[in-house]
Amino acid sequence: MKVSLFIPCTVDLMMPEIGVAVYKLLSRLGAEPVYHANQTCCGQPLYNAGYREQAKRAAKHFIEVFGEDDIIVSPSGSCVSMVKHHYPELLCDETSWYNRAFELSGRIFEFSQFVVDILCVTDVGASFSGKVTYHESCHIYRALGISHHPKKLIAAVKGTQLVEMSNATACCGFGGEFSVGFPEISEAMVKDKAENFLNTGADVLVLNEPGCLLNINGYLHRNYPQKRAMHLASFLYENSVEVNHA
Amino acid sequence: MHNRVDKFREIASREMQNELSRAFLLMLSLGAPIMRQIGMSSFPDPDCAEAYGRAIRAEAIERMPELLEEFEKNAEASGAKVIWAKDAGEANAAVLKIAKERNISYVTKGKSMVTEETGLNEHLIENGVDVFESDLGEVITQMLGRLPFHIVGPALNVPPGEISDIFLKKGIIKEPTDIFLKKGIIKEPTENPVELGRAARVFLREKFRRLEMGIVGVNMAVAETGTIINVENEGNIRMNKSSPKTLVAIMSLEKVVPTMTDALHMARILSRNCTGQKLTGYVSMDTGPKKPGEIDGPEELFIIIVDNGRSEIYRDVKVREILRCIRCGACLNTCPVYSKIGGYPYGFSYSGPMGQIINPMLLGIGSTADLYRACTLCGACKNICPAGIDHPSLLLEYRARQKGQGNMPVFERMTATAASVAMASGSLWSIGAKCARPLLNSFAKDGYIKNMPLVAKGWFACRDLRAMPRKTFREMWKELNKSSADKKESI
Amino acid sequence: MNSPSRDEILSRLKSARKIAPTERPAAPVLSERALNSGQMLERFTAELAAQTGTTYTAKGVQDARRILSEIAAAEGFKKVITAGIDTHGVDIKSWGREGAVNVLTHEELKDRESLREAAFTADAGITFADFAVAETGTIGIVFDKDQPRLASIAPPVHIAIVPVEKLYPVYEDVIEKVFADKNKIPGHFAFITGPSATADIQAIGFKGMHGPVKVMVIFIVNGEK
Numbered sequence: 001m002k003v004s005l006f007i008p009c010t011v012d013l014m015m016p017e018i019g020v021a022v023y024k025l026l027s028r029l030g031a032e033p034v035y036h037a038n039q040t041c042c043g044q045p046l047y048n049a050g051y052r053e054q055a056k057r058a059a060k061h062f063i064e065v066f067g068e069d070d071i072i073v074s075p076s077g078s079c080v081s082m083v084k085h086h087y088p089e090l091l092c093d094e095t096s097w098y099n100r101a102f103e104l105s106g107r108i109f110e111f112s113q114f115v116v117d118i119l120c121v122t123d124v125g126a127s128f129s130g131k132v133t134y135h136e137s138c139h140i141y142r143a144l145g146i147s148h149h150p151k152k153l154i155a156a157v158k159g160t161q162l163v164e165m166s167n168a169t170a171c172c173g174f175g176g177e178f179s180v181g182f183p184e185i186s187e188a189m190v191k192d193k194a195e196n197f198l199n200t201g202a203d204v205l206v207l208n209e210p211g212c213l214l215n216i217n218g219y220l221h222r223n224y225p226q227k228r229a230m231h232l233a234s235f236l237y238e239n240s241v242e243v244n245h246a
Numbered sequence: 247m248h249n250r251v252d253k254f255r256e257i258a259s260r261e262m263q264n265e266l267s268r269a270f271l272l273m274l275s276l277g278a279p280i281m282r283q284i285g286m287s288s289f290p291d292p293d294c295a296e297a298y299g300r301a302i303r304a305e306a307i308e309r310m311p312e313l314l315e316e317f318e319k320n321a322e323a324s325g326a327k328v329i330w331a332k333d334a335g336e337a338n339a340a341v342l343k344i345a346k347e348r349n350i351s352y353v354t355k356g357k358s359m360v361t362e363e364t365g366l367n368e369h370l371i372e373n374g375v376d377v378f379e380s381d382l383g384e385v386i387t388q389m390l391g392r393l394p395f396h397i398v399g400p401a402l403n404v405p406p407g408e409i410s411d412i413f414l415k416k417g418i419i420k421e422p423t424d425i426f427l428k429k430g431i432i433k434e435p436t437e438n439p440v441e442l443g444r445a446a447r448v449f450l451r452e453k454f455r456r457l458e459m460g461i462v463g464v465n466m467a468v469a470e471t472g473t474i475i476n477v478e479n480e481g482n483i484r485m486n487k488s489s490p491k492t493l494v495a496i497m498s499l500e501k502v503v504p505t506m507t508d509a510l511h512m513a514r515i516l517s518r519n520c521t522g523q524k525l526t527g528y529v530s531m532d533t534g535p536k537k538p539g540e541i542d543g544p545e546e547l548f549i550i551i552v553d554n555g556r557s558e559i560y561r562d563v564k565v566r567e568i569l570r571c572i573r574c575g576a577c578l579n580t581c582p583v584y585s586k587i588g589g590y591p592y593g594f595s596y597s598g599p600m601g602q603i604i605n606p607m608l609l610g611i612g613s614t615a616d617l618y619r620a621c622t623l624c625g626a627c628k629n630i631c632p633a634g635i636d637h638p639s640l641l642l643e644y645r646a647r648q649k650g651q652g653n654m655p656v657f658e659r660m661t662a663t664a665a666s667v668a669m670a671s672g673s674l675w676s677i678g679a680k681c682a683r684p685l686l687n688s689f690a691k692d693g694y695i696k697n698m699p700l701v702a703k704g705w706f707a708c709r710d711l712r713a714m715p716r717k718t719f720r721e722m723w724k725e726l727n728k729s730s731a732d733k734k735e736s737i
Numbered sequence: 738m739n740s741p742s743r744d745e746i747l748s749r750l751k752s753a754r755k756i757a758p759t760e761r762p763a764a765p766v767l768s769e770r771a772l773n774s775g776q777m778l779e780r781f782t783a784e785l786a787a788q789t790g791t792t793y794t795a796k797g798v799q800d801a802r803r804i805l806s807e808i809a810a811a812e813g814f815k816k817v818i819t820a821g822i823d824t825h826g827v828d829i830k831s832w833g834r835e836g837a838v839n840v841l842t843h844e845e846l847k848d849r850e851s852l853r854e855a856a857f858t859a860d861a862g863i864t865f866a867d868f869a870v871a872e873t874g875t876i877g878i879v880f881d882k883d884q885p886r887l888a889s890i891a892p893p894v895h896i897a898i899v900p901v902e903k904l905y906p907v908y909e910d911v912i913e914k915v916f917a918d919k920n921k922i923p924g925h926f927a928f929i930t931g932p933s934a935t936a937d938i939q940a941i942g943f944k945g946m947h948g949p950v951k952v953m954v955i956f957i958v959n960g961e962k
Contacts, residue, residue: 007719013679014712016719023726035723038672046666048623050645054666061670138624171582175622182620183704184259188586189622190708218709221694274940290768297762305758311750324922330743382946383937399937406938439938447947454891454947455857471916481890481933481948487925488886489853499746506916510908511765521936525873527788528948529928536924539882541843541852543925553742557749563756 003031004069006108008076009041010210018210021237022075022111028240029119033073039065044082048176052090059087063100071118072108075233076210077140080110085143110140111233112149112208122156126239129159133202135193135216135229136169137209150208150232157239165196165205174215190219198227208232247365249609250393250593254616258591270403271585274396278579281522282630288524289514299515300634302508303570306500310560310569313469313502314551320472324534326547334364337552341366341461341494344548345375348492350459352376354450356476356483357384358463359397359573360498360552362595363608366461378453380482385446389416395589397597398520398575403588406437413442418449450482460486464497464549465572466512470505471533474549477513479527487530493544495532499556500569512572519574519632555608564643568603570633575600577627577637583620592617599627603640611647618644672720679718687713769872769906777871777904778956785874788931789944790952792874794901798826801898801955805863806836808953812894814838818859820884825865825898825957843885852885862888862949866897866929868911869904869954873930876954877911880925889929895949897929901956 003026007019026033043058062083066072074080087101115121132154140146155162173179173189193216197205207213208231216229230238250257261267289295306313318328331337337360345353353370355377361367367377367388379388386401387394389412394400401409413419419436436442462483466475474495476483487493503509517523536543560566578584578598589597596604602621606614623638631637649662668674689695690713697706705711772780782792795801805827809817816839819829833840841859846852856862864884868877876897880886889895905911908928915926933948944950 012719013682014714016715016717016722019719020722020726035727037720037723040669040672040675043666043669046662046669048642048645049662050642050647050649051662051666052646052650054662057666058669065672138622138626142625142629169626171622171624171626173582173622175624178620178622179709180702180704182255182258182583183707184262185583185586185620186704187708188262189582214711215709218705218711221710221712222696222708270939277940290766294763295765298765301759301761305761308756308758311747311753314750315747320919324924330740330746332742332746336742380947381937382935386937399940401937402940404938409938439941440943442938443935443943443946447945450947451857455853471919471922473916473922479934480946482946484886484890484927485947488890491849499750506912507909510912513908524784525875525928525930527930527932527934531926532924533922533926534924537881540880540885540924541846541882542849542886543880551746553746557746557753560750561753563754566756 001031001071002069003033003114004066004072005033005035006039006042006066006072006074006079007035008074008079008210010214011075014214015210015231018075018231018234021231021233022073025115025124025233025237025240026073029115029121029124031119036065042079042082044079045176047082047086047090056090059090059101060097063087063097063104066104067100070107071114073111073114074108075111075208075231077110077137077144077146078209078211080108081139081143083108110144110146110208112153113144113146116149116152122152124153124156124236124240126236127158128235128239130203131161131163131201132157132204132206132235133163133165133197133200134168135165135172135197135205135207135212137207137212138171140209141169150206153232153236154206157236163200163202165200165202167192167196172212172215174211176211179215190215194219194224197229198224204235205229206232206235247362247595249605251605251609251614251617252593254591254593254620257593258587258620261587261590266405267403267588271588274402274579275585278522279630282519282576282579285518285522285524288518295511295515296632299511299632302503302512303572303633304567306503306508307566307569309504310499310502313504314499316469317467317472317502318551320470321534321549322472324472326472326534326549329548329550330553331550332553334554337364337496337550337554338366338369340550341496342370342373342375344492344494345370345459346373348459350375350492352378352453353459353461354378354380354453354457354482354486355384356460356462356478356486357381358461358496359595360463360554361461361496362394364552364554366496378450380450380453380485381478381480382443382446385450386412389413393590393593394595394597396575396578397573397589397600400589406439406442409442410436413445419445454485454489457486457490459492459494460490460544461494461496462486464495464501465516466503466509467497467501468506468509469502473506473531473533475509475513475529475531477516477526477529479521481528484528484530487532487544488542491545492548493535493546494548494550496550496552498552498554499560500571515632516572516574519576559607562607565607565640567635568607568640570635571600571604572633573600574632576630576632580626580630582622582624582626599637603635603637606644611644611651615648618648676718676720683714767907767909772871772906774901774904777906778901780871781869781874781904783874784872785931785952785954788874788952790874790931790954793953793955795955795957796959798957801827801957802832804955805832805896808896809836809838812860812951814860816841816859817861817863818843818855818888818892819863820865820888825900827898829863843888852887856885856887856891859892861894861896862892863896863898864889866899866954867903868914869899869956870906870908870911870928871904872907875908875928875930877915877926877928879915879923880927881923886925890948893945893949894951894953895929895932896953896955898955898957901958904956
């Protein structure tokens with residue numbers, strides 16, 4: 001099946017290796033990923049800041065780019081949530097755009113949800129001997145209601161021991177502009193997240209939200225440079241058989 | 247009440263350095279949700295109970311105008327006197343008038359958030375009527391002259407030593423006659439919460455005994471019967487409803503509930519969400535003043551219905567759902583931001599997520615930006631809210647209103663528009679990335695940016711940022727696609 | 738009563754856009770209604786015990802008097818206040834005389850002042866309760882000319898006497914009766930669950946804030962007058 005990749009701005013600009021991982025994994029699992037080169041950003045930063053007119057511009061572009069795709073997959077839950085839940089509301093006073101947005105909302109999937117529910121795969125052929133723990137990002141856990149999918153994928157990695165972190169569902173303190181606008185509070189929150197991670201004794205923290213990743217890895221690099229967090233797609237891909245043998 | 251929202255950041259900073267507050271907030275954020283969870287799971291079907299409660303509140307607010315009229319009609323038929331107050335000034339003036347007409351020298355008060363909002367206590371005291379809060383948390387908060395730390399327990403965070411000091415200063419601890427305890431009442435400072443509570447009991451008992459006018463809030467105003475319902479554990483509200491000849495009950499518009507059966511369900515929901523209890527110790531229901539021949543209870547019951555901005559909120563359909571709030575405080579206990587800063591920074595009688603959605607509408611969007619922006623939109627509050635309020639949506643709406651008000655600085659508008667134009671064109675986006683890379687990476691050392699002047703300083707206070715890679719995903723795509731096309735068999 | 742403010746507020750509200758409320762989902766099942774009378778008593782006792790209250794069952798009024806005497810002796814009552822002479826068939830004045838406890842019934846008190854004096858100095862308040870609810874070990878009291886309010890809130894001990902036939906599974910069963918006739922709704926009705934309590938200092942919970950510190954409930958089973 002053809003799958004259209006929606007690579008969020010954070011991944012495109014700052015962590016393209018996640019996009020590569022998604023592409024390679026989905027290819028290997030039998031989906032045929034395509035990538036529309038004129039995609040940009042879902043507009044969430046503008047929307048969250050309150051620039052609705054400007055966010056509409058981004059939304060309309062997105063709908064134009066992805067409008068014909070049967071399935072859209074993205075490694076960012078917050079972006080998927082933006083498209084699914086906020087595009088229709090954002091465009092509610094322009095009927096034809098609203099209809100297109102509403103219709104699109106049924107065709108966009110978060111990465112782990114797509115692999116488990118649509119491709120019906122839990123074992124992607126990866127192996128990692130070590131302890132792994134998982135951070136439940138706010139948009140994925142609460143806005144999209146996704147929690148079992150990523151954990152199933154991690155647990156199926158041969159040799160991996162998935163351990164639970166305390167307060168795994170607590171917000172990491174990113175919140176986009178919040179991390180810059182309210183740095184002290186944000187720091188207190190990401191500090192807790194990092195400490196909870198360290199207390200599990202896990203070798204790596206896995207999560208599937210790029211924003212959280214920037215935040216947590218940024219903090220870890222400054223304060224605990226030997227520890228790191230990885231995107232789920234990167235974790236699965238980098239530990240896959242073919243990469244290890246390459 | 248005078249608000250201190252403009253001090254949000256300063257007070258948040260101060261509170262985060264307060265060891266005692268932090269320790270207490272940690273305990274609250276871990277313990278309270280568990281208590282709530284235990285309470286909710288005592289329902290045979292918690293999801294059903296929650297959905298039903300949300301439906302009741304949604305309906306109550308949609309039908310609010312007709313329910314208020316029905317409530318008023320039934321309350322007056324039972325002998326209550328209903329007074330409508332369009333703003334804080336009118337509400338305060340109405341209470342003062344009642345007190346003055348009856349030569350009241352002091353009142354005792356049950357906990358009422360709307361009276362904190364209107365600043366009733368200050369108004370009465372300024373005009374010669376002494377006010378004694380009677381809910382223990384409010385007693386302490388009133389004496390210390392502070393904002394509430396938490397909507398349910400306004401003085402939860404105050405260390406017993408501080409309470410002891412203020413009790414000594416205000417004469418709560420001295421040597422009154424002990425009519426209750428077998429052993430003597432404390433005569434010396436104590437840090438024992440139970441003894442402090444006992445001292446407050448003895449002090450207020452004298453006030454209850456000679457009380458001529460009591461003031462209470464209202465948890466639910468039942469339209470079907472004209473009944474006001476209060477839930478409490480301490481018994482001070484029942485004291486106010488039993489001892490004096492005059493009782494004043496103050497409610498804001500949104501307290502209406504359609505029927506008694508609805509009220510019972512909401513009592514179960516409120517108790518569990520508030521304290522984890524299945525039902526609070528006292529649920530008292532007043533329909534009019536006392537009847538002829540009764541020896542105690544109020545001869546006059548005044549019900550003051552306060553608007554103070556709520557009818558405007560009601561008309562503002564996008565934010566109408568704020569009025570569903572039942573003041574349970576569950577959102578505070580689950581908010582990751584509140585659990586770092588406590589109630590003081592929010593600067594008004596309402597704190598936490600419910601304060602963040604209510605205060606901007608009561609105080610104005612223009613002066614409350616910190617309140618609707620100090621949020622990661624994590625959704626924990628919305629998830630747990632028994633009234634079904636969508637806090638993140640409301641905060642996003644306020645942010646949009648702030649920016650849409652047409653007074654955005656030109657530079658800001660230009661930047662946002664430029665960003666949106668870049669987001670509307672793949673090639674512009676690409677060009678933008680190419681320009682940003684050298685600029686951003688000029689601050690990088692060994693592949694990481696540790697600081698940047700001006701922009702995004704807040705990020706770098708505790709975090710690094712990996713330098714922008716040489717190629718964006720878009721730039722890598724051509725090779726990626728080509729090489730995979732070549733290697734198609736091996737994948 | 739009409740006023741400009743009332744008109745202003747109501748007109749603002751009524752001219753707002755109306756949104757029809759969505760239909761309600763199914764009401765929750767009140768599972769306590771499946772309890773039989775034995776189970777209700779068990780449930781009531783356990784729930785009240787969890788709030789540090791004590792439940793007694795008296796086989797008739799004589800037994801109730803005996804239980805009252807036990808409690809009075811254990812707590813050292815000198816003076817108690819009660820509603821009327823007849824507390825569900827228990828002749829409380831004669832009980833008082835027998836046990837040398839000064840029993841003040843509110844019928845003997847002429848006005849609010851003397852009631853307050855009595856209630857705030859009594860060791861206990863003995864009330865008859867109109868209802869009990871198994872769901873949470875709750876009693877329901879209708880306050881009227883035969884039942885003063887202060888007797889159950891001011892003294893440090895509250896003893897409620899209830900015929901066991903008035904024990905119902907859930908609050909709804911009680912409210913249905915109390916609010917049945919719109920013209921006969923009592924001025925004051927309260928559900929009381931255990932003693933007064935607070936946790937306002939450092940979330941440390943304790944019993945006995947402004948209301949009673951102890952609550953006892955005596956069910957009269959097979960009541961004989």
